[in-house]
Amino acid sequence: MQTNQSRASLPKDKPLGCYAQSLEELERIKAAGLRPKMLLHACCAPCLTRGLDLLSGVFCVTVFFYNPNLAPQDEYDKRLENVRVLVAAWNAEYGTDISLVLPEYVPQEFLSQTNGLEAEPENGARCSVCYALRLEETARYAKQNGFDCFSTTLTTGSRKPAAVINPIGAELGRRLGVPFFETDLKKADGYKKSLVLSEKYGLYRQHYCGCAFSSK
Numbered sequence: 001m002q003t004n005q006s007r008a009s010l011p012k013d014k015p016l017g018c019y020a021q022s023l024e025e026l027e028r029i030k031a032a033g034l035r036p037k038m039l040l041h042a043c044c045a046p047c048l049t050r051g052l053d054l055l056s057g058v059f060c061v062t063v064f065f066y067n068p069n070l071a072p073q074d075e076y077d078k079r080l081e082n083v084r085v086l087v088a089a090w091n092a093e094y095g096t097d098i099s100l101v102l103p104e105y106v107p108q109e110f111l112s113q114t115n116g117l118e119a120e121p122e123n124g125a126r127c128s129v130c131y132a133l134r135l136e137e138t139a140r141y142a143k144q145n146g147f148d149c150f151s152t153t154l155t156t157g158s159r160k161p162a163a164v165i166n167p168i169g170a171e172l173g174r175r176l177g178v179p180f181f182e183t184d185l186k187k188a189d190g191y192k193k194s195l196v197l198s199e200k201y202g203l204y205r206q207h208y209c210g211c212a213f214s215s216k
Contacts, residue, residue: 022183026058035060036148038181039101041138043067045082046205047156049197050185052090055151056098062147063087066103066137068110069130071212076105082204089201103137110211118213126213128164135169139176149179156185156194159209 029036038059042048048063055061065083070076080102087098113133117126135152142150152169155162162184173180184190198205208215 022181025181026054030058037062037146039064039138039142039145039147039150041066041134041150041152041154042083043134043152043154043157043210044079044206045086045201045203046194046198047153047185048083048086049201049203050156050190050194051151051153051183052086052098053193053197054183054185054190055181056090056094056096059149061096061098063098063100064103064138064141064150065100066134066141067210068105068107068133069209069211070105071107071210071215073105075206075210078204079206079210086201086203101141103141109133114211114213120213122159122209122214123161123164126211127209128168130211131165132168132172135165135180136172136176139169139172139178139180143176143178147178149173149181151181151183153185155183156190157209158186158191160186162186 036059038055038061040051040055040061041064042051052061063083065080067076067079070079084100087100090096091098110130110133113129114126117124117129120126131154138150138152150173152165154160154165166182169180170182
């Protein structure tokens with residue numbers, strides 16, 4: 001059960017720090033003996049390896065697999081199955097109690113939000129809308145279910161700019177009243193570590209971001 005002490009230690013009206021402060025924040029929380037509840041949005045299993053590696057020893061992590069952008073259905077199913085495999089393996093190896101939340105997969109949620117942006121280049125306006133869609137649903141669930149903060153594994157990807165993703169998460173956190181923990185999980189060789197961990201756990205590594213437009 002989450003303690004009042006851990007809840008009170010987390011700021012409610014601002015993110016928990018940019019990446020330059022994130023490692024210090026992690027050490028502060030660890031030194032205080034806190035285990036804040038974090039809802040961690042996962043885009044895929046390879047990116048989640050780095051998120052769990054850095055965060056699961058400090059936070060009580062629940063993984064939130066909300067990705068209506070994924071297409072086709074087979075791709076969604078494959079990525080979800082690999083997230084299940086990773087969470088189970090991580091819990092078995094490290095004695096953690098990480099759980100997995102699966103909102104309904106409704107591709108139309110993504111398609112309606114990105115209507116008219118189909119021709120945008122990678123990391124263009126369509127991607128920012130996609131980040132916001134997924135992070136807003138994560139923040140809403142975190143707020144409604146008593147989590148102390150939320151974050152995302154999106155910043156693990158070599159082509160996913162933390163400078164774009166973190167401000168979106170921070171603004172949503174302020175608006176919805178739940179702190180966003182900013183990261184740049186590709187830093188400190190994080191991306192390379194995700195490659196090693198993916199191989200260790202035999203995870204499927206996709207060759208495109210996830211939406212039908214990026215696959216082209």
